[in-house]
Amino acid sequence: MSEPEKNENIPEASARKGISNIGNTAKSKEDFNLAAIYVSDAQYNRNVYFDTLPQAVRLYMLYNHWALKVLLYFFMLVNLSLAIFEDPAVYPLPIWATMLVEILCLLIFTIRLIHYAKVILRDKFWKDPKNICIIVILTLRRAFRSIRNALPQIFYVFLLFMFSILIFSLMALKLLGKRGLTNINGTPYFTSYLEIMFDLYVLVTTANSPDVMMPAYNANFFFAVFFIVYILINTYIFMSVFLAVVYNSYKKYLKEEVRQLVRAKRHKMVRAFGVLQEQREEGGEPVVTQASWNQLVRLVQPNLSNAHRELLWSVSDDKNQGAIGKVAFVQLADLLNIEIITIKSRPHPLQSLCPSLYQSAPSKLLCQLVQHRAFVMVYDLIILVNAVFIGLDEENPMIANSEWVFLALYILEILLKLYVFEPRVFFSKHSFWNWFDTIIVISALIATIINSVMKSSSHFSSRQILDIVFILRVLRLIRVVDSIKRFRIIINTLIRIGPAILTFGQLIIVVYYIFAMVGMELFKGKVTFYEQSSTNLAKAYCGNPLLNGTDFAKLNYCKNNFNNVVSSFILLVELTVVNQWHVLSSGFATVTHISARIFFVLFHIIVVIVILNIFVAFVLEAFFVEYSVDKSDLQTSLERKIEELELAVAQETMEDNLVNAMETIDNDLGGSQSAKPNLPSLMFKIASKRYRTVDALLQRIFEADLDPEDFAENDDPETQGNENFANPLFSHA
Amino acid sequence: MSEPEKNENIPEASARKGISNIGNTAKSKEDFNLAAIYVSDAQYNRNVYFDTLPQAVRLYMLYNHWALKVLLYFFMLVNLSLAIFEDPAVYPLPIWATMLVEILCLLIFTIRLIHYAKVILRDKFWKDPKNICIIVILTLRRAFRSIRNALPQIFYVFLLFMFSILIFSLMALKLLGKRGLTNINGTPYFTSYLEIMFDLYVLVTTANSPDVMMPAYNANFFFAVFFIVYILINTYIFMSVFLAVVYNSYKKYLKEEVRQLVRAKRHKMVRAFGVLQEQREEGGEPVVTQASWNQLVRLVQPNLSNAHRELLWSVSDDKNQGAIGKVAFVQLADLLNIEIITIKSRPHPLQSLCPSLYQSAPSKLLCQLVQHRAFVMVYDLIILVNAVFIGLDEENPMIANSEWVFLALYILEILLKLYVFEPRVFFSKHSFWNWFDTIIVISALIATIINSVMKSSSHFSSRQILDIVFILRVLRLIRVVDSIKRFRIIINTLIRIGPAILTFGQLIIVVYYIFAMVGMELFKGKVTFYEQSSTNLAKAYCGNPLLNGTDFAKLNYCKNNFNNVVSSFILLVELTVVNQWHVLSSGFATVTHISARIFFVLFHIIVVIVILNIFVAFVLEAFFVEYSVDKSDLQTSLERKIEELELAVAQETMEDNLVNAMETIDNDLGGSQSAKPNLPSLMFKIASKRYRTVDALLQRIFEADLDPEDFAENDDPETQGNENFANPLFSHA
Structure with a gap:
């Protein structure tokens, strides 16, 4: 890259300070703050053209703090839910109370707005009077835009559809209106044009089928043909065409939207690179050193483990040069978005406490039993028997008491598993079914105890408690789904x-x-x-x-x-x-x-x-x-790196991926060290394809069409003019 | 291509006759028959392994004759429609009559079956006793197969869906069964497990919403949540998943099916090439000469015009060598499937009859008027006024008489257009709307005349005639759709x-x-x-x-x-x-x-x-x-050839393609020679993308994935064994 090009990329912050970053290795805290803001904006696809003065940057960091956002969402919710308490009310509250809450909400919104105005480039904000309105619907912008975009396409199909209804109504009026037919309640059938139109519109929704056709059908077989043709054209063909048109324009629109998002993201990453770049040798490519990079990532994601950060660095700095160029740096935002599970291979706590007992032959046998397929099958059988018992009459004392047996069996299952598997792995963040089981069983235990205490003390069981007990009992049955692999795949997809x-x-x-x-x-x-x-x-x-x-x-x-x-x-x-x-x-x-x-x-x-x-x-x-489960390039390179470093979780124990395997009860991670003796103490695994944001999913959908080398470098903020709150348009790039 | 390979490709017919085709330029009639059968099998995607003895080939040609097929379909229809006359009958007929017809039908089917048995390789037919059953469902084989193929995929989703219904039913029984609620007719609400399951299954179809939830909702707000969650999961999520699974497996299956179809087609074309191939010089590539090719095409499609055939040849023989190789020959089946409209630029008959009058200034002015946009708009307006009049009460004599005015106006329109446009172009095969208009107007005229004659003679108008008149009047309004371009595109797509x-x-x-x-x-x-x-x-x-x-x-x-x-x-x-x-x-x-x-x-x-x-x-x-309107390679090369030969219909007069343009009333083809003086007397245009068969559409859908050079040459009939009636499997190729 030649000198003039580089100069273009120096962001305003450095320019304002009058310092050129070329060859300058000492980065100020402000520089890191600015770069961190760019990276996290890129990571979460935010599109705000903030002021790059150090003070404004600090304000912007505060603006993006999660606590402030939660506060805002909370007060938005409060504001919306005021509708429950205001007249017409479900639970009426005095007017002063709702007014007070409303004023509080408005106050919070105003503060947030002022904060926002201070963050962004001042001259841009007041240029466009629409801004304030736009901010309000900012969060729903995308979804609304997708509708707005699909509308013109749908519009003509809709007109044609309405035209078809008009024609059919006219025909119905002429064919059926003069025959003196009556509806089931004795009113004349199909005599008013407007009524016919409404009836036929309702027929499209199928809500009044077949009642609307019965009088005509009773009069003559052949009138049924009229209605069948109508339903075929308007209900089946037109509704399918609506779906096709919506689907098509939705896809087209999304593609364009995602392309712009990706470009904006790269643009921000290039800016961050511009802030932190250094030149190691004269005339060489500008790079970011590992030290700067580490400081940046610590700022962006403070809760990232050191090992995780080092892994990311080793993926970026593939050739171990201690510094990375622009292309590798730009990947950072996507790398941070890949969820990685860090698995610490720890011995079971019982093994540390009394190793002799835990390593004894009966203990080992127990571990093998619990990990055996038959264990899962026995419990599936228990659940099925339980299902039958739930269906039976619970007034019968035998049935009522059997509930205690089932509860005991379920608790025994959880305890056994906790004995065999390392508890922190068993209750790890991604072990959905383990959490589900434990919470359901413990809640059921508590509710059942409360219920029987109330019954024995006052001979009266509360309806609410009973309801909860019943719901928990039935929910427990869902666990069966997890035992059948095909079901698990469908559920996981959902x-x-x-x-x-x-x-x-x-x-x-x-x-x-x-x-x-x-x-x-x-x-x-x-x-x-x-x-x-x-x-x-x-x-x-x-x-x-x-x-x-x-x-x-x-x-x-x-x-x-x-x-x-x-x-x-x-x-x-x-x-x-x-x-x-x-x-x-x-x-x-x-x-x-x-x-x-x-x-x-x-x-x-x-x-x-x-x-x-x-x-x-x-x-x-x-x-x-x-x-079509194919991973992105970045995910693949990350996985390759994990495997290179021999930190991968052994593949043969995985069914599909770690998340799936951890969600099954027949995995053998975290306990039973006997099986795999020489595991490293720390292992990584990419956490499947769970999308934290819709954007991530969308980006995956259209990833194949995007050019990975397209940096959209030569767009400067001036040309974006009125696009302040919309996504920047890079069409001239 | 080396000699041994060629020898493999010599079909059995020549082999049986003991004649090697290499270097043999004199082709017998039998050879052409055999090649023609191969080509037309490839063109229409038939998969029958017929006997290649000359006699069997002639029988097979007879077997494929359209008249015999129509006869078969007719008797199938008769057989199926016997259900109307047999007990339980709509129109009862004596038992001997229906029996007689049934016997006749069975006789026809048997004859057809014997014919079929004579056509195919005898030893193959009797190998598999399933054949006779299979023949019966042969015509519906593909559609049935697509369902059979989607079933296993759907099955697990369906099981999960049923499981979800079972769980929700159990919950409903426990939550709602004991509360003593009643349905609207006083029966107890949600007390029987089977009834609940049925009710909840019906709720998935939305047929009993919201009635099924009203008793619970009336008792307590919160029970509505149960039903809303149920509808969300089972009606919306599961039904979308069903669509997704069906769509996905359908697409996958179709792709495989079409790939096999295309391979079978190429295989047959290679066989046809084997029959007709000659070697022009020693050691050179085998070719098919133009003479053989012409004779073949004349046999396959006797009604193809000479000009059309020459066009196809010039596309195949791109370099004007008088002979084509295997690759060019294989295209023939697809080339024959591209519908080409041949337009003969003929002078208007009136011009030949009285040129002075037709070329006079008032006549020319009239032509310009009719071709003007305003003419279309005036008639759109007339149709709208007509629509209003139809909506009004036809008992009013003023309204009843206005019908004559409208009829006269419509007939005038058709006459004017016939004056301006060449009648054979106006009523060409693809002028859907012109035919539609004319038929509707003339039928309406006849029906109205009959109606008024009956009315004046007997003062009684037949209800049936009146119905027809009304339907025709309303149908006429549909014409408006054609005037609006957006509508026309949607309709044409449909x-x-x-x-x-x-x-x-x-x-x-x-x-x-x-x-x-x-x-x-x-x-x-x-x-x-x-x-x-x-x-x-x-x-x-x-x-x-x-x-x-x-x-x-x-x-x-x-x-x-x-x-x-x-x-x-x-x-x-x-x-x-x-x-x-x-x-x-x-x-x-x-x-x-x-x-x-x-x-x-x-x-x-x-x-x-x-x-x-x-x-x-x-x-x-x-x-x-x-x-995604992109044409196939073959279509493009055909179009390029048409343009090269300067036989293309001038593009600037076309809106979208010829069919669209011809379907509009504001096109100016065939008449008004004044506008384009030097048109050739014959022009071609590809007839849009109308798919004569479903196969053609499917092939288009998956065309991109198929390798055009894949001939699947080295499969011989022996290895296809039991695949006699299924599509041949070329997986070993």
């Missing part, structure tokens, strides 16, 4: 894509929240729910005479109302499931106005047609990525 | 993947047929439908006292029965749409036995979970292929 799915959960919650607010504004108090014990005559029509005789009242849907935020959410879930949504929407239209149906149709279009399809597209894509 | 979708239609029909037969056996006559005018008291409970008071009777579902094949099919469609299927299945369980539900659950699993998911996967895949 668990792995879980966090990514949660992002959509956020989006759906926000959309639900908006609809719940609007719904409460429109329909609050129109429908009243009376307790079952109530003798009020209004109970039969949900307290609203207009509902008298409607399906809504007949089906006893009174509790499906918008009277408070919780019942609104439950109602919206029911609308998302779609079935009977025409009864629900007609009910609310009856108590207000026919145009209220627009609210429900809108909800269906946004949530079911758009968001649920994106959700399905996402699950499909994530599942395919999981199926 | 039309293109249509034939491929029909294959699934066949599969679904067969599955429906099987279920209809079993259903009629089980439930025939259990439910009776009474006409609306009937005063029979049994009408209220569908003629079966057991149904008295059930939802089935209350919702007037009596016509949803298995009493004949037509109503069985309609009922199965309703079950496929899923909504209310629990009411239908419970109805039939009530009149027979509770275990009848197994029939309905089985139908749901097979049709909705498996087949519909494969359908969705197929539509998605086909849509993605359509989106």
Whole structure:
């Protein structure tokens, strides 16, 4: 790399201080802070153009502190959940209390905003008045953007779909309207164009099939053909096309988004490199020394073990030169994102305490027994027997007492395993099923004891405690799934894509929240729910005479109302499931106005047609990525390094990867040193492909298309202009 | 290629005749027949190892004749549709009549089978007693195989899904069974384990949401959480996983299937080449001369125009050597499959008849007017006005008479276009919308005339004629779609993947047929439908006292029965749409036995979970292929050749491709010679990507993964052993 190019890469911080870093080996604390900020921004894909003055950098580090973030999220949650206590309330609180909390929340938000304004380049912030609004939806930006991006594509398909409904409605009106047919309740069938349109729209959701066609079908066989053609075209073909269009544009959009994210990340890493770079010999390539690198990583991730850090360094500095160039440095952000499990091969505590007893022949036999396949099978059998007992009547004293036997058996299992396996390995962070088992069994033990104490003291068992006991008993049965390898693979896949799915959960919650607010504004108090014990005559029509005789009242849907935020959410879930949504929407239209149906149709279009399809597209894509289990280059090189250093966990004991193996009960790590005598005291293993963030998953999806050598170097902040809060555009690079 | 290799490739026909083809330029008619059979087998992906004796080859050519095939399909259809006339009959026929037809059908099938046995290698046929069974399902083999292949993958997910239902049912029993809750009809709520399982299975299909949760929800808010978690896991997550698993294994399976198809095709082409090959100079590569090639193509596709054949030859013989080698020859099957539109640029007939009038200024002005954008817009406006008039009450004489005005306007439009455009181009094979328009308008004209004649003669308009008139009027409105480019693209995509979708239609029909037969056996006559005018008291409970008071009777579902094949099919469609299927299945369980539900659950699993998911996967895949519009290499080279020869249709007048352009009314081909004066009298254009067969579409999907140079040459029929009717396995190649 020639001199002029290097000069371009010197960041503003150094430039402002008037110090050139070339050949300057003494780095100030500020330099490390700045570089650390760049690296952690790159690691977590943050896109904030902060001020690079030392003071602003310190403020920005504080801004990114996890405690402040948790605080913010907590108050956001508090603010949102105020809806439960404000009128219409589930649990009413006095107005001064909710007001006070609201003011507190607003105060916190304002402080956070001021903090943010101080962090970023001041002249940029005030350039764009939209910023403040944007900050509010910043966290949901990506998900929203993906929808916004898919909309124009869907729009034309949607128009065509609506056109098809219009044509079919017109045909239905002409064919069926004049025949004097009647609905089941005696009203005329298919005579109003608007009603037909609504009915046929509902038929797309299948909610009123086959009722809507019965009058015509009863009149003549051939009218069924009309409805079958309609369902084929609009329900099957169009809905598949919606999914295809959403899936396609979603994928295209994600690809572009991820490409920009990766470029921005590399750009930040290059800046960090610029801050810390030194020149070892005149005219040579600029490098970062191991000392600077160590100090940087300690700043970025203070809780990283020394051994882990040394491993990362040895991957970066492959040729052992004591310094790394730009290409190797840029990998750091990705390296930090690879989760590595450090396994300390420790002797069992009992072995240290009384080695003679633990190494004795009966003890060894016990260890072998517990690790045997038959042990797992015996316990699977016990669980199955337990399942049968749970199904039986628990009033029978024999059955009730058997519960104690099962509990004892489960506790014995855990104790035996703790005897055989090293406890810290047994309860390591990734041993999901061990944790699950232990927590369930201990909770069940406590709840059962409390229940029997209450029963013997007052001859009365609390319903709540009993419920908990039952739930825990049934949950215990899930353990069987873990014994069957095929099931374990499916479950692990689901668990792995879980966090990514949660992002959509956020989006759906926000959309639900908006609809719940609007719904409460429109329909609050129109429908009243009376307790079952109530003798009020209004109970039969949900307290609203207009509902008298409607399906809504007949089906006893009174509790499906918008009277408070919780019942609104439950109602919206029911609308998302779609079935009977025409009864629900007609009910609310009856108590207000026919145009209220627009609210429900809108909800269906946004949530079911758009968001649920994106959700399905996402699950499909994530599942395919999981199926094609090929690791990234970086992961492979890290693994190679681990193996080179002979610190790898022995492969033959692994089924699939460590996480899988540790999640099974038949692995033999951490105990039974007899089997593998010469293990090093420290071992590493890459922690499967659990994605901490959605970004990581997305990046994996599109990794193959990205050029690893593309550094996007020649973009400077000036050209990014208004893109302050959006991802930078590197199209000119 | 060395001599010994060539010898291996000499097919049995020549070998049997004892003639070596090397250096032998005189080909017998038998040779051409044999080569033609190989080529057309390759073109249509047939996999029959026929006897290569000249007599057998002639028999095989007869066997493949389209008329014999149509006859076979016709009698298959007749045989299947006997179900309409046999007891339980829609239209009862005397038993001797149906028996006679059945015997006739069986006779035809037997003749076909004997023909087949004569065609194939005799010793092979009788080796495997399964053959006769296999022949029967031969046509549906592929679709069935794709399901069979996806099953093991789905099976474990399905088991896990059932396990999840079992666990949730147990929890529901424990949580809700003891609370003394009641359903809306007063029966106890969630007390029987089997009932809970069925209810929760139905909830997965969403058919009983939210009714199944209302009693619990009315008792306590928190029970809603149980149902929401259940729906989230089982309805959304598991159903998406089903789709993902089906999609994934479907794709994997298809890839393997298509790879084998392509290899078999190349293998056959190599054999055809072996039959026709000659050596022009000693030691040179074997080639096929243009004369042999021409004779072959004339045999394979007699209706191919000379110009078209010459074009194909010039693509194959790129260097104008008068002969082609093996690689170029093998392409022939694919080249024949590319649909090419031959456009003869002919003058308008009117121009030949009275050139002075047709070339006059007013005539030219008219041509320009009709081709103007405004013309299209005016007619779009007319259609919209027409739509409004259709929606209005047709009893009004003003409205009724307006229909004549609209009809006149539409006929005028067609006449004007026929004046401007060359009629044979206007009604060419690919002008879908022109045909659509003309047929609709003329039918509407005829129907309206008949209707008004009947009305004026007898003052009575037939309901059937009126229905047809209405349907035609509404169908005319669809034309608007064609004017909007975005819509046209979507519609064209749908039309293109249509034939491929029909294959699934066949599969679904067969599955429906099987279920209809079993259903009629089980439930025939259990439910009776009474006409609306009937005063029979049994009408209220569908003629079966057991149904008295059930939802089935209350919702007037009596016509949803298995009493004949037509109503069985309609009922199965309703079950496929899923909504209310629990009411239908419970109805039939009530009149027979509770275990009848197994029939309905089985139908749901097979049709909705498996087949519909494969359908969705197929539509998605086909849509993605359509989106990524890149042509195959062969198509590109064909297009390049067409352009080289300057026979291409001018690109600037095309919107997207010729088919699109011809389907629009604003194209200006075939008439208005004034615009493009020096067009050649003959032009070619590749006819878009319409797939004549599903195979062609599938091949396109996976084309990229296939090695174009892989000829799979060294497999001889001996090693294929039992694979006589399956696709040959070339894994040893």
